Amino acid sequence: MLDLPQKYTILNTLILHHLKSLLSLLKYFVNYKRYLITGFLFIVLSNIFAIFIPPIVRVSIDGVLLKLKGEKLPKYIELLPAYFHDELGIAILSGGLILFAALLKGVCMYFMRMSVIVMSRYIEYDQKNDIFKHYQSLGQDFYAKNYTGDLMNRISDDVSKVRMFTGPAIMYSLNLTCMIFMVVSIMFYINSSITLYVLTPLPILAMLIYLVSDAINKRSDYIQKRLSKITSFVQETFSGIQVVKSYAAEDHFIRDFERLNQDYKNDNMSLVRVNGVFMPLVLALIGMSILITIYVGGNAVVKGQFSLGNIVEYIIYVNMLTWPVASLGYVTSLVQRGAASQRRIDEFMNIQSVKHIGKSTIKKLSNQIEFKDVWFRYDEKTPWVLKSVNFVIDAQKKIGIIGATGSGKSTISKLLMGIYKPSKGNIKIDGIPIQDYNRKSLSAIFGYVSQDIFLFSDTVRNNILIGANSQSDYNNLNAVIICSELENEINSFPNGIETVLGERGITLSGGQKQRMSIARALIRKPSVLLIDNGLSAVDTKTELKLKQNIKSWNTNNTTIFISHRISTVQDCDHIIFLDQGKIIKSGSHEYLKDSCAFYTMLYEKQSEFSDKT
Ligand SMILES: Nc1ncnc2c1ncn2[C@@H]1O[C@H](COP(=O)(O)OP(=O)(O)OP(=O)(O)O)[C@@H](O)[C@H]1O
Ligand SMILES: [Mg+2]
Numbered sequence: 001m002l003d004l005p006q007k008y009t010i011l012n013t014l015i016l017h018h019l020k021s022l023l024s025l026l027k028y029f030v031n032y033k034r035y036l037i038t039g040f041l042f043i044v045l046s047n048i049f050a051i052f053i054p055p056i057v058r059v060s061i062d063g064v065l066l067k068l069k070g071e072k073l074p075k076y077i078e079l080l081p082a083y084f085h086d087e088l089g090i091a092i093l094s095g096g097l098i099l100f101a102a103l104l105k106g107v108c109m110y111f112m113r114m115s116v117i118v119m120s121r122y123i124e125y126d127q128k129n130d131i132f133k134h135y136q137s138l139g140q141d142f143y144a145k146n147y148t149g150d151l152m153n154r155i156s157d158d159v160s161k162v163r164m165f166t167g168p169a170i171m172y173s174l175n176l177t178c179m180i181f182m183v184v185s186i187m188f189y190i191n192s193s194i195t196l197y198v199l200t201p202l203p204i205l206a207m208l209i210y211l212v213s214d215a216i217n218k219r220s221d222y223i224q225k226r227l228s229k230i231t232s233f234v235q236e237t238f239s240g241i242q243v244v245k246s247y248a249a250e251d252h253f254i255r256d257f258e259r260l261n262q263d264y265k266n267d268n269m270s271l272v273r274v275n276g277v278f279m280p281l282v283l284a285l286i287g288m289s290i291l292i293t294i295y296v297g298g299n300a301v302v303k304g305q306f307s308l309g310n311i312v313e314y315i316i317y318v319n320m321l322t323w324p325v326a327s328l329g330y331v332t333s334l335v336q337r338g339a340a341s342q343r344r345i346d347e348f349m350n351i352q353s354v355k356h357i358g359k360s361t362i363k364k365l366s367n368q369i370e371f372k373d374v375w376f377r378y379d380e381k382t383p384w385v386l387k388s389v390n391f392v393i394d395a396q397k398k399i400g401i402i403g404a405t406g407s408g409k410s411t412i413s414k415l416l417m418g419i420y421k422p423s424k425g426n427i428k429i430d431g432i433p434i435q436d437y438n439r440k441s442l443s444a445i446f447g448y449v450s451q452d453i454f455l456f457s458d459t460v461r462n463n464i465l466i467g468a469n470s471q472s473d474y475n476n477l478n479a480v481i482i483c484s485e486l487e488n489e490i491n492s493f494p495n496g497i498e499t500v501l502g503e504r505g506i507t508l509s510g511g512q513k514q515r516m517s518i519a520r521a522l523i524r525k526p527s528v529l530l531i532d533n534g535l536s537a538v539d540t541k542t543e544l545k546l547k548q549n550i551k552s553w554n555t556n557n558t559t560i561f562i563s564h565r566i567s568t569v570q571d572c573d574h575i576i577f578l579d580q581g582k583i584i585k586s587g588s589h590e591y592l593k594d595s596c597a598f599y600t601m602l603y604e605k606q607s608e609f610s611d612k613t
């Protein structure tokens with residue numbers, strides 16, 4: 001036996017726990033209360049019309065039997081016109097009434113669905129928009145910590161499960177509460193002791209169905225996960241098909257796929273077994289209720305307490321009750337799953353976006369960017385990536401950042417744009433700490449060509465226009481294409497600037513991608529242009545041309561080139577030489593060549609290499 005606190009805990013976890021997580025849906029229900037109230041009214045109406053049917057059946061059966069026996073008809077039949085006083089008249093009248101009540105019930109059920117299910121679709125729409133908007137407001141650190149699949153599941157799978165709660169679960173629970181209340185009250189009103197006997201199997205039915213649907217749901221969830229694994233596997237295999245083919249690794253992938261598919265099949269088999277139990281169980285328990293009705297009712301008829309019409313009426317009541325009771329278990333599991341999904345959604349929705357709290361705005365860099373004793377690491381447990389970095393970048397200058405792979409160059413660019421915050425130290429732009437700026441305003445001054453270029457499955461035009469800051473930037477489109485040395489290539493594409501890229505369209509070469517990314521950054525005529533390895537995939541001739549074009553496009557603006565190659569940065573006004581997160585030396589190319597042996601060695605090696613190639 002459980003003691004009271006234990007019982008309370010179980011109750012708490014079962015009800016309060018779910019209710020608490022569903023509370024965050026309250027605002028949506030308030031928005032759509034009109035639909036909820038209308039839905040409820042139609043639920044009540046449809047049940048009122050439904051419970052009219054069994055008494056009509058009873059009266060018609062009893063009336064016909066009385067007529068056959070030649071006995072006196074009840075008063076309420078006698079009051080009707082004379083052509084309803086024979087068997088046929090009674091049958092036609094009651095048939096007509098039953099049809100009419102069923103029709104009205106059907107109409108009400110239509111409007112019930114139109115209100116509640118429509119409401120759930122609206123809530124689903126709002127919730128998806130809210131989640132996506134929230135995702136967009138979250139910082140890079142959030143994306144670094146969470147799997148893409150997880151983010152996607154919450155906006156698709158979990159929202160669907162919540163919709164099953166806001167729609168069907170709410171509709172069924174209101175409907176079944178209303179119906180059980182009405183039907184049981186009438187049954188008790190007619191004969192309470194017979195009702196008690198007849199209803200005994202129903203709670204057992206509810207319990208068993210709960211257990212079975214719970215088992216079904218658990219298995220379905222498991223199967224869903226297996227299916228996502230298969231989908232991800234197939235997706236990854238196709239994305240990496242070049243690697244698979246070049247290493248002739250097809251057999252290895254086929255074996256892995258077979259294993260995943262085998263697990264999926266086994267889980268499905270176990271679901272089929274549980275599903276198989278479901279219907280026989282429901283039918284057996286319904287049959288039992290009907291048997292009890294006939295047995296107990298038959299005895300009462302013999303004793304004169306019940307009419308034959310009453311037995312049929314009760315059988316109809318029992319039938320009316322069994323489906324709502326059977327769906328109790330299903331509804332409970334819908335609520336549980338909806339609550340669990342809402343909890344998962346809230347986990348992300350409660351994460352505060354790392355928006356800069358600052359209010360300062362900036363139009364262009366007019367003075368300088370200053371890194372003062374900046375230390376940085378991506379995670380508290382990982383080693384320092386930047387160690388006491390100090391430098392100043394003057395406005396309108398051309399700066400180079402150079403260093404070996406992993407030395408922290410890209411990290412500096414991310415800190416500079418405010419994507420990450422320094423772990424220690426200060427970054428100031430025009431004398432104001434970076435965190436005091438409004439994020440939108442700050443990012444508008446940068447044009448960023450990132451090392452990992454991403455192009456959307458969209459047209460060339462839209463891919464470049466992502467970089468546009470204002471309406472007037474749109475007019476730069478053609479000029480920027482010429483400036484990025486893309487004109488001839490785009491003209492050779494099947495639909496020119498309207499050609500779709502990526503999975504649905506053509507694939508670009510590495511160098512073409514880089515120039516698309518440069519066009520994207522230049523279109524906004526940025527105050528600070530940041531090119532992280534953005535010239536590495538083009539030949540030296542094109543690199544030179546691009547650099548000249550950028551210079552004339554971006555006059556009076558600050559340009560920062562990040563590269564491994566000294567040749568990319570050697571004509572910069574100032575070069576920052578980075579090694580393992582520390583600045584070894586900085587200054588002009590000539591100065592570094594004279595004063596830094598390591599730089600000179602690197603320069604000579606790279607020149608030697610480029611001479612050979
Ligand atoms: N998102 C991240 N989370 C954790 N560690 C990271 C992350 N990004 C980079 N690092 C680590 O920080 C260090 C510096 O990386 P960074 O990308 O700044 O180097 P880099 O100088 O740009 O190198 P490359 O020339 O290869 O682009 C590396 O050791 C890298 O493993
Ligand atoms: Mg890098």
